[in-house]
Amino acid sequence: MGKLAKGVALVGAGMSKFGNHFPVKRNPDLWIDAWLNAVESVDNGIEPKDIDACYVGNYSSDLFNHQGHLGPQMANLVGLTPKPAPRFEGACASSGIALRQAIIAIVSGIHDVIAVSGVECMTELPTAGVTDVLATASDSLFEYPAGATFPGLYATLASAHFHKYGTTAEDLMRVGIKNHENGAENPYAQMQQSIKDMMISKRKRYEEQGREIPDWSDEFDFLKSSANPIIAYPLRLFDCSLITDGAACLFLTSEEKAKDFTDTPIWITGTGQGSAALSLHDRDSLTSFIATKESARQAYQMSGLKPKDIEICEVHDCFTIAEIVALEDLGFYEKGKAVEAIKNGETKRDGALPINTSGGLKSKGHPVGASGAGMAVEIFKQMRGIAERNRQVKFDVEKAMTHNLGGSGGTCVVTIYQK
Amino acid sequence: MSEMDKDFTIQSYLEFLQSKKLMGSKCKNCGILYVPVRKLCTKCNISNMEWVEMSGKGELAAFTSITVGTPYFIEKGYDRKRPYCFSIIKLKEGAMVSAQLVGVEESKPETINIGIPVKVKFLETEIKGETKIDLGFEPT
Ligand SMILES: CC(C)(COP(=O)(O)OP(=O)(O)OC[C@H]1O[C@@H](n2cnc3c(N)ncnc32)[C@H](O)[C@@H]1OP(=O)(O)O)[C@@H](O)C(=O)NCCC(=O)NCCS
Numbered sequence: 001m002g003k004l005a006k007g008v009a010l011v012g013a014g015m016s017k018f019g020n021h022f023p024v025k026r027n028p029d030l031w032i033d034a035w036l037n038a039v040e041s042v043d044n045g046i047e048p049k050d051i052d053a054c055y056v057g058n059y060s061s062d063l064f065n066h067q068g069h070l071g072p073q074m075a076n077l078v079g080l081t082p083k084p085a086p087r088f089e090g091a092c093a094s095s096g097i098a099l100r101q102a103i104i105a106i107v108s109g110i111h112d113v114i115a116v117s118g119v120e121c122m123t124e125l126p127t128a129g130v131t132d133v134l135a136t137a138s139d140s141l142f143e144y145p146a147g148a149t150f151p152g153l154y155a156t157l158a159s160a161h162f163h164k165y166g167t168t169a170e171d172l173m174r175v176g177i178k179n180h181e182n183g184a185e186n187p188y189a190q191m192q193q194s195i196k197d198m199m200i201s202k203r204k205r206y207e208e209q210g211r212e213i214p215d216w217s218d219e220f221d222f223l224k225s226s227a228n229p230i231i232a233y234p235l236r237l238f239d240c241s242l243i244t245d246g247a248a249c250l251f252l253t254s255e256e257k258a259k260d261f262t263d264t265p266i267w268i269t270g271t272g273q274g275s276a277a278l279s280l281h282d283r284d285s286l287t288s289f290i291a292t293k294e295s296a297r298q299a300y301q302m303s304g305l306k307p308k309d310i311e312i313c314e315v316h317d318c319f320t321i322a323e324i325v326a327l328e329d330l331g332f333y334e335k336g337k338a339v340e341a342i343k344n345g346e347t348k349r350d351g352a353l354p355i356n357t358s359g360g361l362k363s364k365g366h367p368v369g370a371s372g373a374g375m376a377v378e379i380f381k382q383m384r385g386i387a388e389r390n391r392q393v394k395f396d397v398e399k400a401m402t403h404n405l406g407g408s409g410g411t412c413v414v415t416i417y418q419k
Numbered sequence: 420m421s422e423m424d425k426d427f428t429i430q431s432y433l434e435f436l437q438s439k440k441l442m443g444s445k446c447k448n449c450g451i452l453y454v455p456v457r458k459l460c461t462k463c464n465i466s467n468m469e470w471v472e473m474s475g476k477g478e479l480a481a482f483t484s485i486t487v488g489t490p491y492f493i494e495k496g497y498d499r500k501r502p503y504c505f506s507i508i509k510l511k512e513g514a515m516v517s518a519q520l521v522g523v524e525e526s527k528p529e530t531i532n533i534g535i536p537v538k539v540k541f542l543e544t545e546i547k548g549e550t551k552i553d554l555g556f557e558p559t
């Protein structure tokens with residue numbers, strides 16, 4: 001596998017606010033918010049007539065909203081009818097796949113400019129319903145009858161990681177604390193609060209309600225208390241990503257077209273996709289994701305970069321353990337060594353390798369089919385130096401990566417971006 | 420038709436399970452074992468299988484104790500106060516399976532250790548007057 005046969009540029013990116021929006025906003029409303037936000041980010045402007053196709057990533061509007069066939073609907077809402085509007089599904093990696101397919105279509109010469117859409121509205125269902133829909137992204141024949149939920153599958157992987165590498169619940173907590181600190185600086189995030197601030201407001205609420213005031217000494221103490229209940233041991237509430245409604249929009253162009261839209265495109269230099277057995281019990285390893293390793297291998301090879309070249313990365317932290325495993329599988333740290341780096345602050349905004357500056361799926365939110373495109377929005381902002389509030393990293397980012405994992409690791413898409 | 424002549428399908432595997440037999444398919448060409456059943460050996464890329472019954476012995480490879488469960492397990496009576504364990508079991512014969520882990524203190528998951536020896540326990544659930552068998556394991 002060589003380099004991309006043709007340059008592909010990211011010339012615009014935007015998103016809706018992620019949050020609990022239903023019924024005030026549904027898929028069409030969220031998508032239009034994302035579209036308008038992305039249009040605004042294109043230096044020289046972009047119009048429907050400039051765009052050849054709309055590639056839509058969505059996991060399960062069918063089960064969340066009783067609406068299939070989302071492609072033409074999303075395209076029509078932004079004036080792209082009758083252009084091609086396919087929909088891509090790969091669980092939580094759905095819009096990562098849409099992004100990758102758009103890259104492939106541009107390199108092939110079939111299209112020059114593509115709008116990539118990621119969209120998901122989950123809160124139309126109550127938590128139990130969402131849990132049931134998400135479970136269809138795992139193996140419904142043999143894992144589901146044994147009681148598997150999504151948090152349960154990642155918790156099972158966590159138990160194996162704990163056993164093999166001595167990882168602890170506190171190691172997981174550090175991931176959540178860091179991601180919430182980042183999300184607090186993101187005006188598009190669902191939970192814009194650090195865990196420390198949440199602890200303080202919770203204490204205040206208890207006080208107002210005349211309840212016994214908890215004596216949490218710090219965030220760890222708070223996270224080990226009943227305020228942070230176990231969902232699937234060893235994962236607690238604050239180890240889980242959020243249930244979210246949201247959309248994201250990316251504009252990709254060929255090298256020749258890029259200059260029509262901006263003088264400072266972000267180049268996509270690597271794309272990789274991998275797969276794994278759907279059920280955990282059919283895999284060789286319970287402590288690493290082969291789909292991540294394979295997609296990273298392809299993307300590194302294509303871009304000619306190595307793990308040490310990557311300066312910032314948005315990784316798929318659907319659960320805190322997933323961020324730890326991703327940092328190892330992407331080659332940033334040896335197996336079992338990521339937790340030490342996290343403890344040393346390396347993955348914080350001011351660390352050597354800032355991870356999930358957006359707040360990640362944990363704090364920014366995880367509208368599953370929109371999450372992959374959402375990661376690219378953060379990379380676009382960081383590379384242009386326009387990340388809001390106090391979130392912008394303090395150096396000029398030249399090489400970045402997104403890692404978008406589907407389900408319990410059955411699908412993965414890795415993308416590399418360069419200036 | 421003898422039981423051993425059943426086609427190598429999911430339905431056959433489930434029928435065996437329903438009669439309290441944990442069965443796998445073994446490639447007659449290379450000897451690889453598939454549990455749950457598969458008709459195609461993906462190592463040899465041919466379909467030349469025979470049924471083999473598992474001893475039901477194995478060890479705990481990974482697990483969790485779930486407080487927010489699936490509708491099926493909520494129907495079985497599990498909830499936040501009464502969690503259940505989902506587990507992955509490495510069978511003595513080599514393959515891994517997903518199963519409920521019983522006979523442990525689900526509310527004290529820190530007392531459950533990966534690597535402990537386990538044996539199969541076929542779990543019965545009454546649904547609409549019929550008994551359904553699910554795969555379970557318990558410590559030996
Ligand atoms: C963990 C989970 C079950 C919690 O849902 P829930 O029990 O219905 O929680 P509720 O919506 O009732 O919220 C209860 C409280 O917890 C908070 N909360 C909910 N999810 C949270 C999370 N993941 N992290 C932190 N706090 C959370 C709510 O804001 C609310 O706080 P409040 O009482 O101060 O208002 C749910 O968030 C979940 O399933 N997350 C995982 C989603 C997933 O699997 N995605 C796919 C991954 S591949």
Ligand SMILES: [Zn+2]
Binds near residue numbers: 448461
């Ligand atoms: Zn074989």
